[in-house]
Amino acid sequence: MITGIEHTGIMVSNMDDSIAFYTEVLGLKLIDRFDHTSVPVELAFLGVNEKVLVELIAGYTGEVTNEGKVHHIAFSVTNIEEKYEWLKEKGVGMKDKEITELPNGKYFFFYGPDEESLEFFESK
Template identity: 50%
Template sequence: MSVHKIEHVGIRVSALEDSIEFYSRVIGLKLAGTLGDVDAPVRLAFMSFPNQTNVEVELIHKQDPEELANEGRVHHLAFTVSQIEQEYDRIAKLGLSGLDKQINQLPNGSRYFFFSGPDGERIEFFQPVQS
């Protein structure tokens, strides 16, 4: 089989610049580039972690939001964190919507919490069990 990695995850957004700012400020992603002019029917922004560009988040903005209305939706994006308590406190102080009331734990000891992005997309911060 020739499939060997996730290339990118595409997220439908209502305001491209707002989402670029959110993913930069809250997640720490850097803008790699954009495609499409401000008035183009479709505009794309590609973001990734600095020095780790093997997987990108693609933000997709269409002038006509109905064009994407029936397409599949991403359930959530998960990002690995190393200090989940500090990240939970940081996100709570930002006042972001949809924040879980507490850090949750899986039976294997991994810990996680969810909050919402600017278009209601669910974002998970996940701290795996240290081996």
């Protein structure tokens, strides 16, 4: 039985740069980091309150296209307008030029350090 989503894995080109972005810009906590020697790749697990949300994977030598990494990850936020302005001030690449409102909430997309599509979503 499925009980929820464990995490989303993202291929990254530079582990240190990606950890800095996800911790310093997005505010996730680095929970664990280690080498997976049988593949071999380096892994980092980030999240909130010890719950892993994102797995960063560096050193993968197989072929992966930008679209194949992950279509997008949506993070739940509060005060979405404040978050939008804060990311712009940090120089984060913004995919959406404005916040979109839906019947169930508001969202906008932006880019991570490897041009992965990320979303902030605020529920109503």
